[in-house]
Amino acid sequence: MGPRPRRPLHQAWFPGPGSVARQRKRKLEWLGYALTNIFAPVNLLVMLAGVAGGILVGALPGLTGTMAIALLVPFTYGFSPEEALIMLGGVYVGAMYGGSISAILINTPGAPASIATTLDGYPMAQKGQPEEALAAAATSSGVGGILGTVVLLLFSPVLAAVSLQFGPPEYFWLGILGLTIISGLSAKSLPKGLMGGLFGVLISTVGLSPSTGVSRLTFDVSDLLGGVEVIVALIGLFCIPQIMTMAESRGGTLGLAAFRPQKGRSLAAMKLVLKRWGNLLRSR
Helix, strand or coil: CCCCCCCCHHHHHCCCHHHHHHHHHHHHHHHHHHHHHHCCHHHHHHHHHHHHHHHHHHCCCCCCHHHHHHHHHHHHCCCCHHHHHHHHHHHHHHHHHHHHHHHHHCCCCCCHHHCCHHHHHHHHHHCCCHHHHHHHHHHHHHHHHHHHHHHHHHHHHHHHHHHCCCCHHHHHHHHHHHHHHHHHHCCCCHHHHHHHHHHHHHHHCCEECCCCCCEECCCCCHHHCCCCCHHHHHHHHHHHHHHHHHHHCHHHCCCCCCCCCCCCHHHHHHHHHHHCHHHHHHHC
C-alpha cells in the first residue's frame, strides 16, 4: 500500500467558498449552543470545581493535567455530556496554571508547560516577590487561555488541514527548531545549554525504536522498554537538585527572602502584565 497522497498546501489554506460558508454556519450554531450551556448555573459551578481541583493537582510536581483528566473520567459517567466536558476542561486549564505555583515557589515545575516559569518566577520569589509572580502567572494563563480558545474557534479547520500535511521532513525540522531554541535560553552558557539539549535527545532514545522495534539503551530492564516519560525526567532534573539544596541549607529553606504581604501588590502585578501586552502575546 503506497503512501497517502498529500493535498496541495494552497487547498488546505484556501478551501472552496461553499465549504467555507457551510463551516462558518455550523460553527456559529455550535458556538451559540455552547454559550447557552456554559453560563448555566450548574455548569458554572462544575467549571469552578474543575478549575480549583486542577490548580491543586497542577501544583503537585509529578501530577499533570492529563493524568488528572484520566483519573476523573470514571467520575463523570453520571454527568451530562456538557457538564463532563466543562469539568474536564476546567481541570486541564487549572492544572496549567497550578504548575506555575511550584515552579515559582520551589523552582520545580508542576507540569512540563511551566518549565519556562522557573526562569523568572523563582528569582522573583527569592527577592521576596512571590505574590507578584503568582499574580502575573495567573493573568498570563487567563489571557492566554481566552486567546487560545478564540484562535481555536476561528482557525481550527485551517490548522487541522495544515497539520495533516506534516510528514517526516516537517517533524525533523520541528525537532531542529526545538534544539535551536536552546541557544536563546542559554545565552549565559551556550555549551551547558547544548549539553543539556543533547542529554535530552539521549534520554528520548531510550526504549523501543518506533521504526524498527529494536530496544535501545534499556540494559535488559523491561521497565525501560516504554521509554522515559517527560514528567519522570522533570522530577529527576528539577526536584532532586532542589531537595539536595534544601538538605544543605540551614532550616531546610531555598534561600527565599522574607515575604511581607502588602495590599494591592497582586493587582499592580496584573496591571503591569496587561500593560505590556507585547510580551504577553509573545509568551503565549
